[in-house]
Amino acid sequence: MTRFLRHRLFWPVAILVALLALNLVFTDNFFRVQMKDGHLYGSLIDIVRFGAPLILVSLGMTLVIATSGIDLSVGSVVAIAGALACLRISDLDDQNSIGGVLAAVGIALALSVALGVWNGLLVAGIGIQPIIATLILMVAGRGLAQLITDGQITTVNSSPYKLIGGGYWLTLPFSIIIVAVVLALTAFLTRRLALGLLIESVGGNAEASRLSGISARGVLITVYTFCALCAGIAGLMISSNVSSADGNNAGLWIELDAILAVVIGGTSLAGGRFSLGGTVLGALIIQTLTTTIYSIGVPPETTLLFKALVVTIVCLLQSPAFREKVFHRRRRPQSPSPVTEEKVRVSA
Amino acid sequence: MAAPAPILRMSGIGKQFPGVKALDDVDFRLLPGEVHALMGENGAGKSTLIKVLTGVYDIDAGEIELEGRRVAFSSPLAAQQAGISTVYQEVNLCANLSVAENIFIGREPRRLGRIQWKKMRRRAEEILSRLDLDLDVSAPLSSYSLAIQQMVAIARAVDIDAKVLILDEPTSSLDAGEVAQLFRVMRRLKEQGIAILFVSHFLDQIYEISDRMTILRNGTLVGEYLTSELSQVELVGKMIGRELADLEKLEDRPPAREGAPLVETELLGRTGAIEPFTLTIHEGEVVGLAGLLGSGRTEIARLLFGADHAGTGALKIDGQAVSLRTPRSAVARKIAFCSENRRAEGLIPDLTVRENIILALQAARGWTRPIPRRRQDELVEKYISALNIRPANPEQLVRNLSGGNQQKVLLARWLILEPRLLILDEPTRGIDVGAKAEIQRLVAELSDGGMAVLFISAELEEVLRLSHKVGVLRDRRLVAELDNDEGLTTDRLTETIASGAIS
Amino acid sequence: MTSVTGLLDLRRTVPQKYIPVMVTAGLFVAMFVAGGIRYEGFATGQIVLNVFIDNAFLLVVAVGMTFVILTGGIDLSVGSVVGLSTMVSASLLKDGWPAFGVMALVLVIGAVLGLGMGAIIHYFEIQPFIVTLAGMFLARGLCYTISTDSIPIENATFTAIAQTRVDLGGDMWVSPSVLIALVVVLAAAYVLHYTRLGRNVYATGGSEQSALLMGLPVARTKIAVYTVSGFCSALGGLLFAFYSLSGYGLSAVGMELDAIAAVVIGGTLLTGGSGYLLGTVLGVLVLGLIQTIISFEGTLSSWWTKIFIGLLLFAFILLQRLITARRR
Amino acid sequence: GCSGGGDGDSSASGGSAGGGDDKIVMGFSQVGAESGWRTANTKSVQESAKEAGIDLKFSDAQQKQENQIKAIRSYIQQKVDVIAFSPVVESGWDTVLKEAQNAKIPVILTDRAVDSKDTSLYKTFLGSDFVEEGKKAGQWLVDEYKDSKDTVNIVELQGTTGSAPANDRKAGFSEIISADPKFKVIASQSGDFTRAKGKEVMEAFLKSNPKIDVLYAHNDDMGLGAIEAIEGAGKVPGKDIKIITVDAVHDGMQALADGKINYIVECSPLLGPQLMDLAKKVVKGEQVPPRVVTEETTFTQEQAKEALPNRKY
Ligand SMILES: Nc1ncnc2c1ncn2[C@@H]1O[C@H](COP(=O)(O)OP(=O)(O)OP(=O)(O)O)[C@@H](O)[C@H]1O
Ligand SMILES: Nc1ncnc2c1ncn2[C@@H]1O[C@H](COP(=O)(O)OP(=O)(O)OP(=O)(O)O)[C@@H](O)[C@H]1O
Ligand SMILES: [Mg+2]
Ligand SMILES: [Mg+2]
Numbered sequence A: 001m002t003r004f005l006r007h008r009l010f011w012p013v014a015i016l017v018a019l020l021a022l023n024l025v026f027t028d029n030f031f032r033v034q035m036k037d038g039h040l041y042g043s044l045i046d047i048v049r050f051g052a053p054l055i056l057v058s059l060g061m062t063l064v065i066a067t068s069g070i071d072l073s074v075g076s077v078v079a080i081a082g083a084l085a086c087l088r089i090s091d092l093d094d095q096n097s098i099g100g101v102l103a104a105v106g107i108a109l110a111l112s113v114a115l116g117v118w119n120g121l122l123v124a125g126i127g128i129q130p131i132i133a134t135l136i137l138m139v140a141g142r143g144l145a146q147l148i149t150d151g152q153i154t155t156v157n158s159s160p161y162k163l164i165g166g167g168y169w170l171t172l173p174f175s176i177i178i179v180a181v182v183l184a185l186t187a188f189l190t191r192r193l194a195l196g197l198l199i200e201s202v203g204g205n206a207e208a209s210r211l212s213g214i215s216a217r218g219v220l221i222t223v224y225t226f227c228a229l230c231a232g233i234a235g236l237m238i239s240s241n242v243s244s245a246d247g248n249n250a251g252l253w254i255e256l257d258a259i260l261a262v263v264i265g266g267t268s269l270a271g272g273r274f275s276l277g278g279t280v281l282g283a284l285i286i287q288t289l290t291t292t293i294y295s296i297g298v299p300p301e302t303t304l305l306f307k308a309l310v311v312t313i314v315c316l317l318q319s320p321a322f323r324e325k326v327f328h329r330r331r332r333p334q335s336p337s338p339v340t341e342e343k344v345r346v347s348a
Numbered sequence B: 001m002a003a004p005a006p007i008l009r010m011s012g013i014g015k016q017f018p019g020v021k022a023l024d025d026v027d028f029r030l031l032p033g034e035v036h037a038l039m040g041e042n043g044a045g046k047s048t049l050i051k052v053l054t055g056v057y058d059i060d061a062g063e064i065e066l067e068g069r070r071v072a073f074s075s076p077l078a079a080q081q082a083g084i085s086t087v088y089q090e091v092n093l094c095a096n097l098s099v100a101e102n103i104f105i106g107r108e109p110r111r112l113g114r115i116q117w118k119k120m121r122r123r124a125e126e127i128l129s130r131l132d133l134d135l136d137v138s139a140p141l142s143s144y145s146l147a148i149q150q151m152v153a154i155a156r157a158v159d160i161d162a163k164v165l166i167l168d169e170p171t172s173s174l175d176a177g178e179v180a181q182l183f184r185v186m187r188r189l190k191e192q193g194i195a196i197l198f199v200s201h202f203l204d205q206i207y208e209i210s211d212r213m214t215i216l217r218n219g220t221l222v223g224e225y226l227t228s229e230l231s232q233v234e235l236v237g238k239m240i241g242r243e244l245a246d247l248e249k250l251e252d253r254p255p256a257r258e259g260a261p262l263v264e265t266e267l268l269g270r271t272g273a274i275e276p277f278t279l280t281i282h283e284g285e286v287v288g289l290a291g292l293l294g295s296g297r298t299e300i301a302r303l304l305f306g307a308d309h310a311g312t313g314a315l316k317i318d319g320q321a322v323s324l325r326t327p328r329s330a331v332a333r334k335i336a337f338c339s340e341n342r343r344a345e346g347l348i349p350d351l352t353v354r355e356n357i358i359l360a361l362q363a364a365r366g367w368t369r370p371i372p373r374r375r376q377d378e379l380v381e382k383y384i385s386a387l388n389i390r391p392a393n394p395e396q397l398v399r400n401l402s403g404g405n406q407q408k409v410l411l412a413r414w415l416i417l418e419p420r421l422l423i424l425d426e427p428t429r430g431i432d433v434g435a436k437a438e439i440q441r442l443v444a445e446l447s448d449g450g451m452a453v454l455f456i457s458a459e460l461e462e463v464l465r466l467s468h469k470v471g472v473l474r475d476r477r478l479v480a481e482l483d484n485d486e487g488l489t490t491d492r493l494t495e496t497i498a499s500g501a502i503s
Numbered sequence C: 001m002t003s004v005t006g007l008l009d010l011r012r013t014v015p016q017k018y019i020p021v022m023v024t025a026g027l028f029v030a031m032f033v034a035g036g037i038r039y040e041g042f043a044t045g046q047i048v049l050n051v052f053i054d055n056a057f058l059l060v061v062a063v064g065m066t067f068v069i070l071t072g073g074i075d076l077s078v079g080s081v082v083g084l085s086t087m088v089s090a091s092l093l094k095d096g097w098p099a100f101g102v103m104a105l106v107l108v109i110g111a112v113l114g115l116g117m118g119a120i121i122h123y124f125e126i127q128p129f130i131v132t133l134a135g136m137f138l139a140r141g142l143c144y145t146i147s148t149d150s151i152p153i154e155n156a157t158f159t160a161i162a163q164t165r166v167d168l169g170g171d172m173w174v175s176p177s178v179l180i181a182l183v184v185v186l187a188a189a190y191v192l193h194y195t196r197l198g199r200n201v202y203a204t205g206g207s208e209q210s211a212l213l214m215g216l217p218v219a220r221t222k223i224a225v226y227t228v229s230g231f232c233s234a235l236g237g238l239l240f241a242f243y244s245l246s247g248y249g250l251s252a253v254g255m256e257l258d259a260i261a262a263v264v265i266g267g268t269l270l271t272g273g274s275g276y277l278l279g280t281v282l283g284v285l286v287l288g289l290i291q292t293i294i295s296f297e298g299t300l301s302s303w304w305t306k307i308f309i310g311l312l313l314f315a316f317i318l319l320q321r322l323i324t325a326r327r328r
Numbered sequence D: 001g002c003s004g005g006g007d008g009d010s011s012a013s014g015g016s017a018g019g020g021d022d023k024i025v026m027g028f029s030q031v032g033a034e035s036g037w038r039t040a041n042t043k044s045v046q047e048s049a050k051e052a053g054i055d056l057k058f059s060d061a062q063q064k065q066e067n068q069i070k071a072i073r074s075y076i077q078q079k080v081d082v083i084a085f086s087p088v089v090e091s092g093w094d095t096v097l098k099e100a101q102n103a104k105i106p107v108i109l110t111d112r113a114v115d116s117k118d119t120s121l122y123k124t125f126l127g128s129d130f131v132e133e134g135k136k137a138g139q140w141l142v143d144e145y146k147d148s149k150d151t152v153n154i155v156e157l158q159g160t161t162g163s164a165p166a167n168d169r170k171a172g173f174s175e176i177i178s179a180d181p182k183f184k185v186i187a188s189q190s191g192d193f194t195r196a197k198g199k200e201v202m203e204a205f206l207k208s209n210p211k212i213d214v215l216y217a218h219n220d221d222m223g224l225g226a227i228e229a230i231e232g233a234g235k236v237p238g239k240d241i242k243i244i245t246v247d248a249v250h251d252g253m254q255a256l257a258d259g260k261i262n263y264i265v266e267c268s269p270l271l272g273p274q275l276m277d278l279a280k281k282v283v284k285g286e287q288v289p290p291r292v293v294t295e296e297t298t299f300t301q302e303q304a305k306e307a308l309p310n311r312k313y
Helices: A002-006 A010-026 A043-066 A074-091 A098-126 A130-149 A159-166 A174-192 A195-204 A206-211 A216-241 A254-264 A276-295 A300-318 A320-326 B046-053 B076-081 B099-104 B117-130 B146-159 B176-191 B203-209 B232-240 B297-305 B327-332 B342-346 B353-365 B373-386 B403-415 B433-448 B460-466 B490-499 C002-007 C016-038 C045-070 C078-094 C099-123 C128-146 C156-163 C176-194 C196-206 C208-213 C218-244 C255-265 C277-297 C302-327 D036-052 D065-077 D094-102 D130-144 D164-177 D195-208 D220-232 D250-257 D272-284 D301-310
Strands: A034-036 A039-041 A153-155 A244-246 B008-017 B020-030 B035-039 B061-066 B069-071 B084-087 B164-168 B195-199 B212-217 B220-226 B261-270 B274-282 B286-291 B312-317 B320-322 B335-338 B421-425 B452-456 B469-474 B477-483 C166-169 C172-174 D025-030 D055-060 D082-085 D107-110 D124-127 D152-158 D183-190 D214-217 D242-247 D263-266 D291-293 D298-300
Touching: A010 A276, A010 A300, A043 A074, A043 A174, A043 A195, A043 A216, A043 A254, A043 A276, A043 D195, A074 A098, A074 A130, A074 A153, A074 A159, A074 A216, A074 A244, A074 A254, A098 A130, A098 A159, A098 A216, A098 C302, A130 A244, A130 C255, A130 C302, A159 A174, A159 A216, A174 A195, A174 A216, A174 A276, A195 A206, A195 A216, A195 B353, A206 A216, A206 B342, A216 A244, A216 D195, A244 D195, A254 A276, A254 A300, A254 C128, A276 A300, A276 D183, A276 D195, A300 A320, A300 C128, A300 D183, B008 B046, B020 B046, B020 B061, B035 B046, B035 B203, B046 B164, B046 B195, B076 B084, B084 B146, B099 B117, B099 B146, B117 B146, B146 B164, B146 B176, B164 B176, B176 B195, B176 B203, B203 B232, B212 B232, B220 B232, B232 B433, B261 B297, B274 B297, B274 B452, B274 B477, B286 B297, B286 B433, B286 B460, B286 B490, B297 B327, B297 B335, B297 B421, B297 B452, B297 B469, B327 B335, B327 B353, B335 B403, B342 B403, B353 B373, B353 B403, B373 B403, B403 B421, B403 B433, B421 B433, B433 B452, B433 B460, B452 B460, B460 B490, B469 B490, B477 B490, C016 C277, C016 C302, C045 C078, C045 C172, C045 C176, C045 C196, C045 C218, C045 C255, C045 C277, C045 D065, C078 C099, C078 C128, C078 C218, C078 C255, C099 C128, C099 C156, C099 C218, C156 C218, C156 D094, C166 C176, C172 C176, C176 C196, C176 C218, C176 C277, C196 C208, C196 C218, C208 C218, C218 D065, C255 C277, C255 C302, C277 C302, C277 D065, C302 D055, D025 D036, D025 D065, D036 D055, D036 D272, D055 D065, D065 D082, D065 D094, D082 D272, D094 D107, D107 D272, D124 D272, D130 D164, D130 D214, D130 D242, D130 D263, D152 D164, D152 D195, D152 D220, D164 D183, D183 D195, D195 D220, D214 D220, D220 D242, D220 D250, D250 D263, D250 D298, D250 D301, D298 D301
Parallel strands: B020 B220, B035 B195, B035 B212, B084 B164, B164 B195, B286 B452, B286 B469, B335 B421, B421 B452, D025 D055, D025 D082, D082 D107, D107 D124, D124 D291, D152 D183, D152 D214, D214 D242, D242 D263
Antiparallel strands: A034 A039, A153 A244, B008 B020, B008 B061, B061 B069, B212 B220, B261 B274, B261 B312, B312 B320, B469 B477, C166 C172, D263 D298
């Protein structure tokens, strides 16, 4: 039991469960998942489905944060990817042609990758601080998305495209399947292959990593590219879900939610150790919170107060220092402050 | 024994870390006007005892009395205010601040709350000159080598008006001259009645300076002895719990066998760091570098590893001219570099022992070719036991290891790479007697197997014992290259360093 | 600006550490000159003064942010606290509170919010990002609780401050807010450079653990910087209230990013321990000047405006980075 | 005018120095580009300026009042002939409008009003009345259900919290329906004026409220998102759940004609021509009415089918 309690993900899970339970009080059948027209249908499924873009963006963000970076541009990449795909599709003669949709999706993702490489080059090649490097794309990228859509909402009417964010496959929402695949892929790259180790070491101590023969530059570019790719996929999902691209609003503020999800999941913004499972939980917590707000009818004026309350409770519960101070446990688990990191200045 | 009342008494101290009992029922006392050595192997609990005393960690059991009053410090600040000044094991200064600030921060000279920078700089220069250091005190600390940082930390600690001075391995990268300076200061303080707690793995230093010693083993107290009444051999026996047999076995070093030249430099240099130098390292050869603080030894190592870019000159490996642009390309050519600054340039504190050990090997293979877990475990296991890393738990976070054990982990990282040229910059920093002998034996063995080694150490005996050839540096210039034959002694080395003459 | 330079110790011939700030300053001047060449009527003193007038509140907020970032932390709540301050001022003034009472109360609220966040960050060892994000939600939520509508400020004192012009001769003028902001900048530069608190801020940012082991009051320092930031945000909120003479729940949305960007453009490292207040001032000016350039550029559409801002920012940072790197 | 919302970046203001010749120079400060409605509005202003031969200095404030103030200041400095702007928020314009007045530059408000006591600060206000829009929506509902006795369960998708159109459309609507207790708003939540949010919120509503009769959305986009949610839940929009929206953008009109929406209150973004007329008069010093309400109508499904082919927008 204590081992269970001490598990890294115990508190995030507990919080998620508590939030879900809260819903149960307000909504009967909250946990019921039914089959409807051969689709799984229910609030739980909805949470994952609506959370899917956030989970994707957070996964990419996790890796970036693990290198002690940050990517503010994901929201803009979300908008750009959706805008470009919808623009291409709306230009098709037959919007339902699978080839045309695939080409559009491919182009959108290719552009996302290019944007990620751009971020990576600014950070790793030129050595600009990540927050500023990605702020550039955050600002300009939103403009680019609007340029693509001409500031309007580009509506498409394409059932293959609709599948990505709003369709079903094998009874499951297709977006959930995409998330599962990307998650599995990320886990494979980082945990099965050695990418994770290199990322954690670059985030933990960049200079030491360089002196161990790690190409920090390569790792950073990979990570920013991956993050932008995830954001691109999320962008397709969001626009496909409503069959339209909104260059102005798609992905607005998603970077904040994504960073929050990563941090709730237990990854430190100072870089180093990261937890993919934690991030997924974090994103689910945020999405559940949103759903809870809708379903228990918190009025919009108090939504933010409610959020503040929940976020505070979440981070307090997760803090070992808080639990120990409040629950009066005798022994302090040592180490003056585990959060503090040594900073190594790269003197090259 | 009509000793004066102890100024500090710790009794029944216990400290438990998850999975490790670092201290168990330890008693300790410190008399005014004495230098008291705290002895023990790596991981024996010395630093933990100091941290428990100064409020870095809470204690689990036992009590502390300072001048007869029970105390429990909640932070190092509280300990400092009560008159305990401490130099912790790793250099714990703020490298982003200037040298002067590092000496004075928290007690800057002020008038009406306004910091007097000029006065602070002047006083910092004074204090440093008393330690024979002439630094630009307004330069950031990070521009100085680790050894100098260590001196600055000492300067800070001895300047604080204290009743108790604690020095946890302050001399680990200092050379003989600096150590002598430090001891002069310590003797002066001792005469003023200040109690000094001193930790070092250099037995000679212990015998030179300390009056009394307390020995720990595995977190338990072995006993307290007068230094004059305990021989070195007895001391080592009590520390490790058995006799140490092969401490001095490496005495005579076989002359270098004729290996092919592996690395040749031709007037390789970097402005502001090291004058152009020409040096050849053969296969199977151990080349030692000797010199004073900041003489440029580390700079040579960094150039050979591609950690810094050479401004001038050429480098040849296996007779072919190459330019090492990054450490990565050096590693690809099987050159390894074990940095002196393990905290800033070596370890990733948040990763485990296993991950830290395999890091360089994994980096060399690239991330797409992970080392199979079984192979990792084998390698790690092998070096944990070969270097006696404790606790012998590959999944322990490196940040939780004692300083000496961290150093061993760093060594292991490079050893598993089986390099052709191994550059060791102060590899035995903070390593206990037993392990040091072990590492020296390992170096000798590897070079016999054909590996070239560039060995840098502040301890001239060690350099002499291992190397076939010694390069002498002075003022960032390679001034001499001496073969290690009968005629070469530490005295001659010191002389060469001092005179800067070419032999 | 020049007086800040004077505060920094330039006794030695421009020590290494000041080079980044000097480069930033040089680039700012270059940008201004380029604007002057390109646009008619650009190279006037009033344009620079307008940058100050229009960004006085951002300057004050960024000063607080500088303290926080120097310790290696971050404060996301500043924008909302600015919003909350305008809201509290407006609604209390509407209820007939005296102007100075309101100002004092607003400043106290800001400082207390900061203090609370700092204490949670330090004592419960929670990452500043989430704590201040919760603070951001809280302050913004409180705004809406007060009212979702905007509330005009008609108080005589506020109006007087808002509409006063401090003439500088030669047709140039600044608002009282600019003077307040400059006082804040000078005071903060003094604190950072000449007081223990300031030096402890740098030490904590350099290495919190070392600072702790050196016996510095890390707890007090960390809590203090968030309090300073809360106070500065509240003061920034008051300046904003002078500027817009109204309270509105949605005002200053996203200002935290502007403030962080200004600090970082000014050369302060987000990891803490390195940077100067003068850099922050320059950062704010650069952001302001970019806007001015865009307003002179004239006919940019909404999206080109954003792309252009991004490009200018990029060009600036790239040059800053390249020049600094070459000099080393 | 419609959506509000936030945007997290730096900002802009507009217009280069105006020439002194006979061509009228107008500085126009737009709220931002936060919605399709807004961009249509921008386009209308730009196009009609060109047609009317007015030199337009345009700037985008990215939803920030401070940017608008900066822009207006810069127009004053550039000595334009007339300033027009759509205020981000109602209050807080006195200072800068006084500056304009001192510089003798007339000001026209478009789309949203300001709450200055001193109405001499601006010449006229051209725009829709959001409260009125809400009332129209409510009125249709009252008429639609006038024969029914049962409770009518209404859900509401609000615009961005705190934005003027959200506040006013909500207020106007509830003023009308509150007269009859059978109308019950059972859930009301912000959908930020976007389709994605509209869909997400509506799905949650559908799960937690088994019986929904009417949806009132503060703009078409949220309504369109909600339609997808309703269809996803296996219900028929327009039949099982009646839908009222505001704006009448093209996609919304299409849905109305298709029978998925029941009623749309128009809120036209095409203010450009009227604005240019007013500007010319104001510059000439002619008298203009202090309040010009845009010519707007409402659409039922039949009207939509007729109007759809020749709608510009
Ligand atoms: N924060 C920590 N968490 C877990 N274990 C720790 C921690 N700090 C120290 N230890 C363990 O406590 C034991 C004592 O460590 P300590 O640092 O006191 O050794 P030491 O005697 O100073 O050794 P050295 O000579 O190598 O410096 C070691 O086994 C170490 O692994
Ligand atoms: N006296 C000094 N004055 C200025 N800088 C110094 C001085 N001594 C050392 N440094 C700085 O310290 C850095 C490391 O010096 P170097 O590599 O020469 O040391 P080293 O010979 O390895 O000796 P040690 O590591 O024992 O100090 C150099 O980059 C140099 O700038
Ligand atoms: Mg130790
Ligand atoms: Mg060295």
